[in-house]
Structures are given as C-alpha cells and as structure tokens.
Amino acid sequence: MRQLIMSKLAILFITYSCVIRAHGIVHEQITQISREIVSQDTAQNRIERAQLYRMDGQWMPASQDFLRARELNSENNRIDFLEAAMWHDAGKPGLALPLVNRLLKNQGNHINGLWLRARILSALGDTAQALDDYRQIASSAERMLPEMYLEWAHTQAALAPTNLSAVNQIIQQGVTQLGPLASLLQYAIHFNRDHHAYQSALDWLNMLPEQLQIQPHWVLQRADLLGLTEQHMEARVKRQQALELLLARQKSGTLSPAQHQLLSSLMQE
Amino acid sequence: MLLSFLFSAQYVQALTVIRGPYLQTQTSHGVMVRWRTDQMSDSVVRFGTHVNQLNTTVTVSGNRSEHTVQLTGLRPNTRYFYSIGRTAATLKGGREDYRFVTSPVPGTEKATRIWVIGDSGTGNRNARSVRDAYQSFTGSRETDVWLMLGDNAYTHGTDQQYQKAVFETYPKLLRQMAIWPVLGNHDGRSADSATQSGPYYDIFNLPRRGQAGGLPSGTEAYYSFDYANIHFIALDSFETNRSVNGAMLSWLDNDLIANDKQWVIAFWHHPPYTKGSHDSDTEIELIEMRQNALPILERHGVDLVLTGHSHSYERSMLINGHYGPSKSLNNTMILNKGSGRIDTADGAYQKTKGVNLANQGAVYAVAGSSGKISGGSLDHPAMFISLNQLGSMVIDINGNRLDAKFLNSAGIISDYFTLKKSSGVNSK
Numbered sequence: 001m002r003q004l005i006m007s008k009l010a011i012l013f014i015t016y017s018c019v020i021r022a023h024g025i026v027h028e029q030i031t032q033i034s035r036e037i038v039s040q041d042t043a044q045n046r047i048e049r050a051q052l053y054r055m056d057g058q059w060m061p062a063s064q065d066f067l068r069a070r071e072l073n074s075e076n077n078r079i080d081f082l083e084a085a086m087w088h089d090a091g092k093p094g095l096a097l098p099l100v101n102r103l104l105k106n107q108g109n110h111i112n113g114l115w116l117r118a119r120i121l122s123a124l125g126d127t128a129q130a131l132d133d134y135r136q137i138a139s140s141a142e143r144m145l146p147e148m149y150l151e152w153a154h155t156q157a158a159l160a161p162t163n164l165s166a167v168n169q170i171i172q173q174g175v176t177q178l179g180p181l182a183s184l185l186q187y188a189i190h191f192n193r194d195h196h197a198y199q200s201a202l203d204w205l206n207m208l209p210e211q212l213q214i215q216p217h218w219v220l221q222r223a224d225l226l227g228l229t230e231q232h233m234e235a236r237v238k239r240q241q242a243l244e245l246l247l248a249r250q251k252s253g254t255l256s257p258a259q260h261q262l263l264s265s266l267m268q269e
Numbered sequence: 270m271l272l273s274f275l276f277s278a279q280y281v282q283a284l285t286v287i288r289g290p291y292l293q294t295q296t297s298h299g300v301m302v303r304w305r306t307d308q309m310s311d312s313v314v315r316f317g318t319h320v321n322q323l324n325t326t327v328t329v330s331g332n333r334s335e336h337t338v339q340l341t342g343l344r345p346n347t348r349y350f351y352s353i354g355r356t357a358a359t360l361k362g363g364r365e366d367y368r369f370v371t372s373p374v375p376g377t378e379k380a381t382r383i384w385v386i387g388d389s390g391t392g393n394r395n396a397r398s399v400r401d402a403y404q405s406f407t408g409s410r411e412t413d414v415w416l417m418l419g420d421n422a423y424t425h426g427t428d429q430q431y432q433k434a435v436f437e438t439y440p441k442l443l444r445q446m447a448i449w450p451v452l453g454n455h456d457g458r459s460a461d462s463a464t465q466s467g468p469y470y471d472i473f474n475l476p477r478r479g480q481a482g483g484l485p486s487g488t489e490a491y492y493s494f495d496y497a498n499i500h501f502i503a504l505d506s507f508e509t510n511r512s513v514n515g516a517m518l519s520w521l522d523n524d525l526i527a528n529d530k531q532w533v534i535a536f537w538h539h540p541p542y543t544k545g546s547h548d549s550d551t552e553i554e555l556i557e558m559r560q561n562a563l564p565i566l567e568r569h570g571v572d573l574v575l576t577g578h579s580h581s582y583e584r585s586m587l588i589n590g591h592y593g594p595s596k597s598l599n600n601t602m603i604l605n606k607g608s609g610r611i612d613t614a615d616g617a618y619q620k621t622k623g624v625n626l627a628n629q630g631a632v633y634a635v636a637g638s639s640g641k642i643s644g645g646s647l648d649h650p651a652m653f654i655s656l657n658q659l660g661s662m663v664i665d666i667n668g669n670r671l672d673a674k675f676l677n678s679a680g681i682i683s684d685y686f687t688l689k690k691s692s693g694v695n696s697k
Contacts, residue, residue, distance in 0.1 A: 026552070055552070111464050143465050146487040146516035147509065178487040179478060182523035183516040209484060211527040218526075253692065256568065256627035 026056050043073030047082065054086045062086055077103050081113055088116060093123040109140045115148065118155070127159040138173065146183045149174030153187060164197050171204075180207045189221070198228040216245045216259060239266060284308050286360050288436050290353045290367070293474040295447035296481045296494075297345035297372040301474050302338045304353050306360070312336035316351035320365055323352055337474070346373040362444075369445055370411065375482050375495040376530060378668050382410060385536075385662035387418030387577025390426075390455065391640035392434035398678040399639045399661050400439060406663065406676055414496050415446050418577035418636060419453025419507075419538030421469075426456035428468045434640075448473075451503045452490065453538040453577065462490040462508035475503070484524040491517050493524050499666055500530035504537035504562060511557040518561055525569035529624050531690065532666055535566055536575040540635045542595070542651045545579025546643035550594045560592050570626040572671065572688055575662070577637030581647060582675050583655040584684055587618040587630040591651060598650045604630035608653060609686030617687035622669055632686065636662045636675070654684050
C-alpha cells in the first residue's frame with residue numbers, strides 16, 4: 001500500500017512538474033528540471049531534460065541524459081528512437097543509425113522508426129536501403145502521409161534520376177491512397193517537366209482539382225507544357241485565357257505582385 | 270418475458286453517456302455527432318428543426334462505446350435540435366440546449382462570431398474563468414466557429430486529460446458547435462502525426478479530404494475549412510515537416526491559390542512572433558513557421574494569424590514581410606503602427622477588398638493564456654500590445670469588417686482592433 005501511495009505521489013509530482021516546466025523558456029526549463037533530478041533522478045526526468053537539451057542543440061549533455069535514462073528504465077525502444085532522432089537532427093546520421101537499427105530489431109514495424117531510418121540512410125547516401133524502408137512503411141502503415149510519399153519519391157529520384165516511371169509509380173500510389181492531393185501532383189508535374197517528360201507532366205496536371213486548374217498560375221503552367229509538347233495552338237488559347245483572367249483581376253484591383261509580373265510578361269509577348 | 274423486461278430495463282438504466290455529445294466537421298450540409306458510453310450499444314441520433322419533433326433518425330448498427338454518427342443532407346444555416354442514444358432509448362438531448370446551426374453556404378456573407386482559446390488545457394479554475402467570462406460576454410449570441418490553438422489538454426494530451434480539460438470544461442459548447450483544433454506540443458506527447466494515432470487523432474475528426482471547403486490535405490494534422498466568406502487554415506507546427514517544399518506548405522500554397530473567400534484566418538500552435546514564455550528568436554518551430562509559412566500566407570493575403578504556446582496575449586500591428594529575428598523588424602514592414610482601434614484617432618487597419626490580395630498586411634496574435642499565464646519579457650517589437658492576462662479572443666466578422674477583442678478572465682476587454690476592407694485602399 002505504501003509503495004502504491006509513493007508511486008502515485010511520484011506520478012503526481014512528475015505531472016505537476018511538467019505543468020511547471022511548460023512555463024519557462026528552454027534554459028529556464030533545463031535549470032528547473034536539473035533541480036528536480038538532484039532529488040528525483042528518474043528516467044522520465046532524464047528524457048525530459050534530454051529533449052530540452054536537444055531543442056537547445058546541446059547534443060552531448062542530451063546523450064548523457066539518454067544514457068542515464070536507459071540505466072533507470074527498461075523503456076529502451078523509446079529512448080533509442082529519441083536519441084537517434086536527435087543525432088539525425090544534429091547532422092550525425094552515423095551515430096543515429098545503430099540506435100534506430102537496434103530499435104527496429106526489437107520492433108520491426110515501428111513506423112516512425114522506419115521513417116527515421118529511411119531519412120538517416122538517405123543522409124548517409126544509402127538510398128537503396130532507404131527505399132526498402134519506405135516500401136515497408138507503405139505496406140505496414142495504416143495510413144500513409146503525403147510527406148512520406150514525397151520523401152519516398154525524392155529518394156527514388158536521387159537513386160535513379162532517369163527512372164521516371166519509378167518515381168511516377170510512387171506518386172500514383174500516393175494519389176490512389178490519399179486522393180489527388182495538390183502536394184503530390186505538384187511534385188509530379190515539376191519532376192516530369194524538369195526531366196523533359198512534358199506529356200506526363202500534363203497528365204499529372206489534368207488530375208489537379210478543378211478549382212486549381214482554373215487559376216492563372218496553373219493555366220499558365222498548362223500553356224507552357226502545351227507549348228513544350230508542340231501543341232502551339234492550344235498553348236496560345238491557354239495563354240489568352242490566363243491573360244484574360246489576369247486582366248480581370250487587374251480590373252477588380254486584386255492582382256498580386258507575382259501576378260502583375262506574369263501579366264507584364266504576357267503583355268510583352 | 271419478465272426476465273427479459275427486467276434485463277432490458279436494467280440495461281437502459283445502466284447505459285450512461287460518459288463523454289459528449291460533441292460535434293465535428295460542421296459544414297453547410299452536415300455534421301458529425303460523437304459521444305462515448307460506459308457500455309456497448311448501437312448509435313442513434315434523432316434530429317429535426319423543432320425541439321419537440323426530432324423526426325429524422327440516423328442509426329449506426331453494431332455495438333460500440335465510441336459513437337460516431339454522420340448527419341448528411343442538412344439545410345445550410347439552419348438550426349437543428351437533436352438527441353443521442355440507442356435504438357431502444359434516448360440517452361441525452363431532445364432539449365432546447367441540444368442544438369446546432371449548420372454553416373451558411375460557403376462564400377455568402379453572414380455575421381460570424383468566432384471564439385478562440387489557446388493553451389487552455391489545464392482544466393482548472395483558470396480555464397473555467399476564461400470560459401465563464403466568454404459565456405457572460407456572448408450571452409444569447411451564439412458562437413459560430415470555435416478554434417482551439419493547441420495544448421488543449423495538459424500535460425501529455427492523454428484521453429483522461431482531454432476528458433478533464435475539454436469534455437468536462439466545455440460540455441455545453443461542445444454539443445452546440447464543432448471544435449476546430451490544432452496540435453500543440455503537449456498534445457503531441459501522446460499523439461503521433463506520422464501514424465495519425467493517439468488521443469488527439471482519436472478524439473477529433475478533421476477534414477482531410479476537403480469536405481468542409483478548401484483543398485484536401487490528405488491528413489488530419491493540417492486542414493482547411495470555410496465558414497461563410499471566411500477561409501480557415503489549420504497548420505501543424507509541431508510534428509509535420511515545416512519546409513517550403515514539404516507536403517504541408519506545398520498544400521498551403523495551392524489551398525490559398527484556390528481560395529475565393531474574402532477573409533483568410535490561419536491558426537497553429539507555435540507563434541512566429543513572441544517574447545512571452547517562449548521566444549520566437551530562438552526556438553526552431555517558431556523560426557521555421559515564420560520563415561517558411563508566413564511568406565506563403567502573406568503572398569495570398571492572409572488577414573489574421575492566431576497562435577498559442579506562449580501563455581500570454583500578444584497582438585501585432587498591421588505588418589508584412591517580417592521573416593527574420595525580432596531585431597530585423599523595420600519601418601517598411603509595419604504597414605500601420607497604430608492601435609487599429611476604430612474609435613480612436615488611429616482608426617481601423619485598412620486593407621483592400623478582394624481575394625488573394627498579396628502583402629497587404631496581417632495581424633498576428635498570440636492567444637495562449639486561456640488556461641494559464643506565464644509572463645516573459647513581452648516586448649516583441651512587432652506587437653502593439655502584450656499582456657500577461659488570462660483570457661480568450663472573440664472575433665466578429667460582418668461583411669468587410671473584422672472586429673477582434675481580447676476578453677480577459679474578469680470579463681474585461683483588454684485589447685481590441687478592427688480590420689476593414691474597402692476598394693482601393695492603401696494600407697500604409
């Protein structure tokens with residue numbers, strides 16, 4: 001019973017101190033929790049301080065706190081993840097990799113662990129291995145994020161810049177899973193255009209939501225791509241359409257500076 | 270027969286609503302009703318436009334304790350009354366105060382009241398005093414939109430902490446309007462944006478498919494929605510990639526390109542400008558949101574940016590193009606250094622009427638004192654006023670005019686300003 005009361009008190013103390021800690025800026029918070037650690041050296045307090053050191057870019061003291069937290073607690077997967085993420089933040093992927101490898105050895109389908117390792121491997125130049133991790137995320141995650149598809153596609157492009165179909169397949173997978181998101185489609189349009197796959201870029205552009213396709217910015221993008229695919233007549237029609245849209249905005253006084261530049265260049269043509 | 274009757278009577282008595290009802294993803298044609306029971310049952314919402322005639326029933330068969338019922342086919346800008354329960358019994362509602370009003374048709378003008386709370390998640394008497402001050406202030410004027418700026422439940426955003434800080438603190442409001450939250454760092458201790466899991470993502474249903482207006486974001490971590498002639502943008506400043514080429518800001522740019530609503534209000538947790546309990550010159554989330562998100566927002570004519578994190582109220586002048594540290598603020602970035610108070614010599618902040626008008630200036634407010642105050646130097650040079658007071662923001666938008674107030678926990682309006690839009694105005 002006494003043990004139970006003591007543990008509840010400890011939880012209350014930690015909870016209360018978390019509330020207090022939320023008050024100060026990082027240095028004040030570090031000072032505060034350091035005082036607590038003197039009287040109560042718990043894994044939770046060490047992890048909290050390590051995270052504060054991490055926010056402050058003090059990698060070595062953070063690492064020492066993670067080390068001590070491991071000694072105090074068996075929750076090592078979480079500590080491995082946090083420390084690996086810290087070394088990744090610090091631009092030291094070589095130090096991060098063994099930690100995240102250990103985490104994934106213990107818990108192979110840890111989505112955040114896989115995502116972190118994919119980033120670490122990319123930073124180390126091992127893009128082929130990173131792609132394996134993205135594939136595993138796609139097959140394991142209940143719900144993928146747009147960001148994951150973008151990073152996956154970017155990593156694929158880094159590995160084989162001329163293999164457009166591999167990149168397009170990843171984006172297509174994202175669109176199938178999440179719908180025609182502007183973030184994914186914009187990436188695909190730019191990637192294909194940059195690699196001179198203009199018709200493919202146009203195909204992706206056709207998938208943009210209707211309310212985007214009618215905006216001057218995207219009408220002009222379409223005109224450019226039509227021109228690049230030798231569809232000069234259609235390109236002219238689209239340029240004219242963009243010009244009319246911009247002139248209408250100018251008339252209503254709603255032309256942004258960027259659109260003003262577009263209008264000027266169109267007028268010069 | 271008798272046994273069956275007794276069993277069923279006992280069951281009806283025993284089944285208790287222990288959370289809610291609360292509303293989610295309210296649009297002009299639908300709303301989601303959620304609640305939790307202590308035992309499993311099917312889910313039934315009965316609703317109608319008169320409190321005594323809840324003639325329409327939506328039933329979700331199967332037994333569960335977390336109930337989610339989507340009402341569809343509703344009329345815009347219409348008051349509905351409702352009850353929740355199971356097939357055999359009503360558990361709550363069917364009273365005057367179990368009601369909601371659907372959003373107006375997007376793009377139409379409607380006098381709109383918005384309530385904004387930030388870092389409210391203490392669940393203590395501070396939070397209650399802020400809530401009570403608002404309820405006294407607004408009286409019978411219904412709230413149309415309710416924004417929650419993150420750190421909604423201290424200290425770790427657990428389900429239990431949400432129960433205390435949200436569901437037991439705002440029960441009446443929760444059953445009358447949808448809540449539109451963003452993730453704070455404390456919510457992020459138990460929620461995980463990468464896997465869209467944890468209490469924050471379990472509790473809230475947010476429009477990742479563009480179902481409330483705006484472009485689909487593909488995630489509940491960030492999203493947009495429309496109410497009348499206002500476009501709202503909710504961003505995740507904590508767990509999502511904040512880089513310009515990342516998915517969130519790429520979505521943001523396109524969402525704003527497609528926007529055709531007169532007013533744009535963006536909200537997230539970590540403030541781009543603050544010298545409260547946090548410092549926007551030194552903390553990475555704050556710096557990156559300022560450097561990366563603000564240029565996009567300003568390019569597309571954002572009017573008001575609402576954040577929390579610092580437990581204070583800090584409100585800027587009408588500014589534009591300030592993306593560096595606080596010391597880099599200069600006069601060219603300050604479009605109007607006045608108070609924005611319409612009843613003073615300064616007058617309201619003026620902007621040109623129109624959609625997507627770039628770089629006309631925006632007001633930035635930190636409203637993170639709805640649950641606690643924590644001081645700080647409170648001297649960010651972009652701010653017109655900085656207060657170490659408990660409180661919340663009340664924003665009224667009517668046509669071309671936006672009036673914002675900071676209402677402190679004593680019910681006193683400690684700050685106010687007006688943004689007005691008219692044709693051909695130079696904001697300087």
